[in-house]
Amino acid sequence: MSLWPEETAARYRASGYWRGQTFGALLTLLKEAYADRTAVVGEEQRWTFAELDERAHRLAAGFVANGIGQGDRVVVQLPNIPEFVSVVFGLWRAGAVPVFALPAHRDSELRHFVEQSEAKAILTVGEHAGHDHAKMAREIGQHRKVFVVGEPEFAELAAAAPRELPEPDPESMAFLQLSGGSTGLPKLIPRTHDDYLYSVRESARICGLKKDSVYLAALPVAHNFPLSSPGLLGALHAGAATVLAQRPDADTAFRLIEAEGVTISGVVPPLAAAWVQAAARTGGDLSSLDVLLVGGAKCGRELAERIGPALGCRLQQVFGMAEGLVCYTRLDDPEDLVLSTQGRPISPDDEVRVVNPDDPLATSDDLVEPGEIGALLTRGPYTIRGYYNAAEHNKTAFTEDGFYRTGDLVRRRASGHLEVVGRAKEQINRGGEKVAAEEVENHLMAHPGVLDAAVVAVPDEYLGERTCAYVVPVDGKQPSASELRRFVRGRGVAAFKVPDLVEVVGEFPVTGVGKTSKRELRAALAALAKER
Numbered sequence: 001m002s003l004w005p006e007e008t009a010a011r012y013r014a015s016g017y018w019r020g021q022t023f024g025a026l027l028t029l030l031k032e033a034y035a036d037r038t039a040v041v042g043e044e045q046r047w048t049f050a051e052l053d054e055r056a057h058r059l060a061a062g063f064v065a066n067g068i069g070q071g072d073r074v075v076v077q078l079p080n081i082p083e084f085v086s087v088v089f090g091l092w093r094a095g096a097v098p099v100f101a102l103p104a105h106r107d108s109e110l111r112h113f114v115e116q117s118e119a120k121a122i123l124t125v126g127e128h129a130g131h132d133h134a135k136m137a138r139e140i141g142q143h144r145k146v147f148v149v150g151e152p153e154f155a156e157l158a159a160a161a162p163r164e165l166p167e168p169d170p171e172s173m174a175f176l177q178l179s180g181g182s183t184g185l186p187k188l189i190p191r192t193h194d195d196y197l198y199s200v201r202e203s204a205r206i207c208g209l210k211k212d213s214v215y216l217a218a219l220p221v222a223h224n225f226p227l228s229s230p231g232l233l234g235a236l237h238a239g240a241a242t243v244l245a246q247r248p249d250a251d252t253a254f255r256l257i258e259a260e261g262v263t264i265s266g267v268v269p270p271l272a273a274a275w276v277q278a279a280a281r282t283g284g285d286l287s288s289l290d291v292l293l294v295g296g297a298k299c300g301r302e303l304a305e306r307i308g309p310a311l312g313c314r315l316q317q318v319f320g321m322a323e324g325l326v327c328y329t330r331l332d333d334p335e336d337l338v339l340s341t342q343g344r345p346i347s348p349d350d351e352v353r354v355v356n357p358d359d360p361l362a363t364s365d366d367l368v369e370p371g372e373i374g375a376l377l378t379r380g381p382y383t384i385r386g387y388y389n390a391a392e393h394n395k396t397a398f399t400e401d402g403f404y405r406t407g408d409l410v411r412r413r414a415s416g417h418l419e420v421v422g423r424a425k426e427q428i429n430r431g432g433e434k435v436a437a438e439e440v441e442n443h444l445m446a447h448p449g450v451l452d453a454a455v456v457a458v459p460d461e462y463l464g465e466r467t468c469a470y471v472v473p474v475d476g477k478q479p480s481a482s483e484l485r486r487f488v489r490g491r492g493v494a495a496f497k498v499p500d501l502v503e504v505v506g507e508f509p510v511t512g513v514g515k516t517s518k519r520e521l522r523a524a525l526a527a528l529a530k531e532r
């Protein structure tokens with residue numbers, strides 16, 4: 001059964017976008033074509049396509065032996081280690097559905113993913129970057145199975161004898177991605193084998209991946225960008241190797257670029273800026289690097305202009321979202337488009353509407369004049385039609401005719417290239433890491449001294465934006481900024497969600513608005529913060 005209306009699904013099949021292939025079946029073909037070529041490189045491991053294929057077969061059998069099979073959800077929280085790849089393909093072959101948590105997520109988020117997806121198991125690591133993931137998973141998992149890479153139970157899974165397993169339906173949910181979100185905790189995004197493989201296949205082509213390419217995954221690979229734009233999966237699809245960096249800093253990345261002959265990577269703008277600066281300082285050999293994708297947040301023209309000369313590579317801008325739509329500047333685009341736009345969609349059947357930005361419920365008919373700024377709506381062969389188990393939220397997140405309301409403000413050029421000029425959604429983009437204002441507000445309001453809270457973006461030279469929480473205390477209470485930051489951290493959230501700044505105010509510093517909505521209040525605060 002398709003997650004799209006049947007008529008639309010039929011069109012996507014007929015157009016050759018959806019080919020009825022699963023990720024497990026793809027890996028089998030890759031193994032046949034590229035057996036002894038390197039597929040994945042980790043800190044201490046180096047697997048060929050044949051080795052990856054075998055590991056995925058064994059894990060699949062191990063999962064099934066443990067009662068994890070067709071349609072079962074498993075929350076996967078792994079850093080950039082080769083086991084991420086074998087585990088995910090193992091789950092796919094078992095017909096199970098990975099839920100991609102980021103290594104930065106903590107108790108409150110992980111618990112939400114487990115509950116929301118009704119996961120049967122959690123798959124994680126032990127200690128990573130100073131945090132005990134195994135302990136956290138066990139506390140949350142309770143009666144669920146918890147597998148920890150490096151522990152005996154996982155070794156047992158990984159050693160299971162391969163066996164024939166039924167293929168999952170290519171049009172069924174392959175995994176759940178996370179949304180950056182704007183209202184409360186992250187929503188789950190159901191992606192299918194067919195729709196995701198289409199975006200991966202085309203991304204690999206658009207980014208010029210070939211079997212001799214080497215992709216450096218600098219960002220956490222569970223994120224949609226390093227996973228599929230073109231990312232780990234794009235590289236595998238092309239028969240190319242992926243090098244997994246444990247950390248994204250310039251020292252680590254440059255060492256790997258030189259040692260492994262990396263040809264392509266993808267980073268968020270603050271990281272691109274850090275690499276540009278470091279290249280001027282260190283002069284490591286980056287000569288193999290051919291393409292750097294920059295996206296996740298707006299890459300301003302000034303930074304865009306410096307990337308090519310500093311790193312000796314071509315810049316490719318990418319504007320994507322875990323919900324679907326991905327835009328790239330093309331490698332043969334004129335320089336001005338590469339420097340000043342965020343690219344154009346992957347597919348000729350990506351439908352883009354730029355609509356009235358002042359109406360959060362604008363429909364696909366409320367178009368602005370061509371070239372004017374408006375809110376971006378999109379629909380297409382790899383953009384979801386609804387979040388997982390979120391009927392109420394879906395009523396406003398999507399139009400009646402199935403367009404996703406991205407919350408991004410864009411301007412469209414005659415060439416179809418989009419320029420991202422801002423955002424209408426209540427989200428802070430902290431250098432590519434998305435913070436839903438409401439999620440942090442709810443954490444703040446759990447503090448006994450807090451009456452009300454509004455979290456807004458303030459400009460930041462390095463990250464683009466940082467978070468500022470305006471807090472109105474309960475009468476007679478005066479919680480300090482540091483106490484409130486500690487409190488939010490203690491609620492078990494990813495570190496990037498702890499407010500960078502906290503301003504405790506007598507009342508919200510907006511006058512004359514009377515009974516104002518949070519939306520208006522936030523806009524007023526954001527304008528105020530910008531003026532400072």
Ligand code: J2J
Nearest residue numbers: 180224225229295296297298318319320321322342420
């Ligand atoms: C401005 N804003 C951008 C850009 C994303 C590739 C690349 C990025 C993501 C991603 C992704 C932007 N300029 N170049 O999934 O496959 C903001 C927009 C967008 C939101 C999506 C991929 N690139 N953004 O960042 O799901 O606001 O995906 O709606 O994390 O990031 O965030 P996310």
